Amino acid sequence: MKRFISGWTLIKLYTLFVYIWMFTPIVAVVILAFNPQQFGSFPMEGVSFKWFVKLSHNSTILDAFKNSMVLGSLTAVFSTAIGVPAAMAFIRYDFKGKDFLNTLLIAPIMIPEVVLGVALLLFIRWLQQPKSFALLLIGHVVLTLPYVLLIVQARLVGIKREYEEAAMSLGANPLQTFREVTFPLLAPAIFAGMLFAFTISFDDVTATLFWATAQHQTVPVKIFGMLRNSISPEINALGAVMIVLTVSIPLAAGYLSRRFARGSA
Amino acid sequence: MAQDKNPAFVRFKNIEKRFGKVTAVAQMDLDIPEGALVTLLGPSGCGKTTLLRMLAGLETPTSGDIYIKDKRINDTPVHRRNLGMIFQNYALFPHKTIFDNVAFGLKYRGFSRDEMTTRVEKALETVRLPGVADRMPSQLSGGQQQRIALARAIVIEPDVLLMDEPLSALDENLREDMRREIDNLQQVLGVTTIFVTHDQREALSMSDKVVVMKDGIVQQEGDPEEVYNNSANHFVADFLGHSNFIDARVEAKENGYLTVSLAGGSSVRVNPAGPFAPGDRAEIVIRAQKMTLGFREDLSREPEMNYFTGKIVDRSYMGGEVSYFVELPTGKVLHVINFVKRSPYRRGDEVFIQVDPYHCRLLGD
Numbered sequence A: 001m002k003r004f005i006s007g008w009t010l011i012k013l014y015t016l017f018v019y020i021w022m023f024t025p026i027v028a029v030v031i032l033a034f035n036p037q038q039f040g041s042f043p044m045e046g047v048s049f050k051w052f053v054k055l056s057h058n059s060t061i062l063d064a065f066k067n068s069m070v071l072g073s074l075t076a077v078f079s080t081a082i083g084v085p086a087a088m089a090f091i092r093y094d095f096k097g098k099d100f101l102n103t104l105l106i107a108p109i110m111i112p113e114v115v116l117g118v119a120l121l122l123f124i125r126w127l128q129q130p131k132s133f134a135l136l137l138i139g140h141v142v143l144t145l146p147y148v149l150l151i152v153q154a155r156l157v158g159i160k161r162e163y164e165e166a167a168m169s170l171g172a173n174p175l176q177t178f179r180e181v182t183f184p185l186l187a188p189a190i191f192a193g194m195l196f197a198f199t200i201s202f203d204d205v206t207a208t209l210f211w212a213t214a215q216h217q218t219v220p221v222k223i224f225g226m227l228r229n230s231i232s233p234e235i236n237a238l239g240a241v242m243i244v245l246t247v248s249i250p251l252a253a254g255y256l257s258r259r260f261a262r263g264s265a
Numbered sequence B: 001m002a003q004d005k006n007p008a009f010v011r012f013k014n015i016e017k018r019f020g021k022v023t024a025v026a027q028m029d030l031d032i033p034e035g036a037l038v039t040l041l042g043p044s045g046c047g048k049t050t051l052l053r054m055l056a057g058l059e060t061p062t063s064g065d066i067y068i069k070d071k072r073i074n075d076t077p078v079h080r081r082n083l084g085m086i087f088q089n090y091a092l093f094p095h096k097t098i099f100d101n102v103a104f105g106l107k108y109r110g111f112s113r114d115e116m117t118t119r120v121e122k123a124l125e126t127v128r129l130p131g132v133a134d135r136m137p138s139q140l141s142g143g144q145q146q147r148i149a150l151a152r153a154i155v156i157e158p159d160v161l162l163m164d165e166p167l168s169a170l171d172e173n174l175r176e177d178m179r180r181e182i183d184n185l186q187q188v189l190g191v192t193t194i195f196v197t198h199d200q201r202e203a204l205s206m207s208d209k210v211v212v213m214k215d216g217i218v219q220q221e222g223d224p225e226e227v228y229n230n231s232a233n234h235f236v237a238d239f240l241g242h243s244n245f246i247d248a249r250v251e252a253k254e255n256g257y258l259t260v261s262l263a264g265g266s267s268v269r270v271n272p273a274g275p276f277a278p279g280d281r282a283e284i285v286i287r288a289q290k291m292t293l294g295f296r297e298d299l300s301r302e303p304e305m306n307y308f309t310g311k312i313v314d315r316s317y318m319g320g321e322v323s324y325f326v327e328l329p330t331g332k333v334l335h336v337i338n339f340v341k342r343s344p345y346r347r348g349d350e351v352f353i354q355v356d357p358y359h360c361r362l363l364g365d
Helices: A007-032 A050-057 A059-092 A098-109 A113-126 A133-158 A161-169 A174-202 A206-211 A219-229 A233-260 B048-056 B098-107 B113-126 B142-154 B172-189 B200-206 B224-229 B234-239
Strands: B010-019 B022-032 B037-041 B063-068 B083-086 B160-164 B192-197 B209-214 B217-222 B243-254 B257-262 B267-270 B281-287 B292-294 B306-317 B321-327 B333-339 B350-355 B360-364
Touching (some): A059 A098, A133 A206, A161 A174, A161 B083, A206 A219, B037 B048, B048 B083, B048 B192, B098 B113, B098 B142, B142 B172, B209 B224, B209 B234, B217 B224, B217 B234, B234 B243, B234 B360, B292 B333, B306 B333
Parallel strands (some): B037 B192
Antiparallel strands (some): B010 B022, B010 B063, B243 B257, B257 B267, B281 B360, B306 B350
């Protein structure tokens, strides 16, 4: 007896459909970015870079892009600067209210962004402060801190305390121990945490809509605004750029961190 | 080494450590002589590792004082204590080469690069692993990694070498080699060493002094032969080797011999009378290896020996020797380990057990 379709074949087909379902819209955006027509649709009539060129002359988009980059980078830096010592404290030390504090820092992951967005706005209203870039930055740090914390904590649990104890018994003080032993072993996780923070900040829409001032629009918020007026092919081009960036940065980082970590157990 | 060795090179004075409600180490006094290899032996949770970690500075005592070379070190942080520590899982820095691992402690002691290289090379030769300086720890086997850990600890010329179950992660065969190596190395270097283990064979074979611990309390300290042959209490006798315990009552005392009666009416002669007097309740301890098993015709009847009769209810063959479980008429089962002479006895055999009064020890309640 010969069976034409085995269970495995079905599973493979099913998997393929899921991938097609997920990636078709993304691929479509990237392809349409090269469509010279004003109203982007298939079939395409040739290939053109004109929307990219137009994009590069659009000063509001460029400003937004710059804002996003600066905001993302600062968010990454602050989140790791707070997250790494916090993770060290939670994993390596015992103190009162530790679990509560840990839950509190992780909480933004579980709270809907709309709620977070409104809450922070109300808070600065109560402080009688205007919306500002600083507010945006604080908001994004709150949003991304849980990811940094979780990633760094997970790695820290895996770094045996004995490494640090061995270093100290050999004469390294706590600071030297961190620099020579803990930090190098933790570096891939810190790096990954930074990247996560950057990426999340870079494409956050919901909360940013509440926090962004007129002068400090980010790219996703800008796109959202442009979509309200019309579907310009420029958006496709911008989308393509965003996709390339958000995919290639983690890939490059992953490659670098693997090279970085080579030789370590 | 100085001629006069300090008998209390390391001194624990009234030391106590509590974790919440749990007392890990209870009001302990212990002296470690200079240049000696002392093992802390006991089951897990007996406080041996906690004691070692307090000496290392990795735990803070709840109360009491610790002295090294007559200097109180309670408030000296770990990195200023000058101790070499060896961990169960080696704890080599995975991101550093073998050279950098071994040189780690030298960096904080102000050595020049040349001097560091010389010392690291010498340390690697001492542990018989020259030529691995450029490798990463993950490229070495477990046994090799533990030797590198040893090199890393001795290269700083520590006052005391602390080893926390250093052999338990190794294979059985390797463990024996490594044990002898540590033993030799310790003798050559003459460094005061504290070795924590739950393995009685390790403790007995390499120590100058064994400290048997249970529930945070020292049960007995002494040289290996003393703790093995003259166990201070039931726990020590039970923990070291295979012991049989029989409840007994002292009946008479004559010419240094005690006659004690057992349940079921039989009596046994015990040689060193000790502090016991007729009427005392006690426990006889007999090591499984100190009894000889045989059929009636195999054993010469000697008047001063003790004899039991019984039936073999179980046995396990272990190559050179056989472990027998012999049930006495009273229902008591004795564990006897004998070398195989011709062919081992079988289950169901009716046998005699012969034991010298000298090998029957009495323990008080």
